[in-house]
Amino acid sequence: MQAIEIIPPGLLTMAQRPVPIAKSGEILIRVAAAGVNRPDLLQRIGKYPPPPGITDIPGLEVAGVDVVTGNRVCALLAGGGYAEYAVAPVGQCLSIPPNLSMVEAAALPETVFTVWNNVFVRGKLQPGETLLVHGGSSGIGTIAIQMAKALGARVIITAGSDEKCAACLALGADLVINYKTHDFVAEIAREGGVDIILDMVGGDYVPRNLECLKLDGRHVSIASLNGSKVNVDIRTIMQKRIIMTGSTLRPRPLHEKEMLTRGIEEHIWPHIARGTIKPLVHTTFPLAEAQKAHDLLESGDLAGKIVLTTDFTE
């Protein structure tokens, strides 16, 4: 099969690889589309190696057809998505509702699992509460807005341009803050604070985030784009009874990912099947142009997801 390989120190190129073999509890997927995520950029430059036993082919999510049953599925992967075939544990697969294209379905698993796990399972977002999402126009942010709105929360986002803010408003965000022109701490103070923050920025954002949280607020870290070392006053944590948490998805064991799959099937997938949650796909590239896809994601000049497509169509 054709697959994308990483050539150190950080180039993507097409290569021939054997079709992977599905073990017990796995399915072999003929891949139609594969989502591109920021963690893939880190893997390309050697900063996010695959967990032990996982293929070195990048790619954390695919949509395609189960070669045995012919069913349309999308899957969360620990690697191997940038290829014409991929194997996935059955417990990390979701069937694709008829209203979704393969490209749309491929844009979902990594972000939906991450947001479900962090905002709903760890952060325990409740209907009526307010969620602040930094990086609102990111792949993660654009799905977080829709998932939180679908389950009855209020959503505030920050983004780095008016265009990105407009894209988030169109997805249902209640309030958007261009952090380059406005101080998000002051804007959130005017709103009376937020209950949960989904943070991918880290660094100097963390003490500012704590200022934004209400009593019993939750601070959930999923990345540290501006640095992982932070300086916070723990008296703020005590006085506001703040819970600070976070997680990484890729190394989680299968049974934990299966639990997430079940929660998503029950609470999120019906909204996806109804079209009330729809991935924002910025653009697609053929698999052979994976490097161009990475260059675009790295530039930050987009809102939503980039998806790679293979020659396979149903």
Ligand SMILES: NC(=O)c1ccc[n+]([C@@H]2O[C@H](COP(=O)([O-])OP(=O)(O)OC[C@H]3O[C@@H](n4cnc5c(N)ncnc54)[C@H](OP(=O)(O)O)[C@@H]3O)[C@@H](O)[C@H]2O)c1
């Ligand atoms: N923990 C987990 O399980 C998990 C899983 C998946 C992804 N992630 C992480 O979540 C983040 C979002 O992933 P994604 O695939 O949605 O990424 P993405 O689409 O590339 O979005 C990254 C966003 O971060 C914002 N940003 C803020 N500060 C930045 C900086 N210093 N450098 C670059 N971007 C910056 C950008 O928005 P502005 O232009 O508006 O600033 C951009 O929208 C990534 O950091 C990724 O590694 C974590």
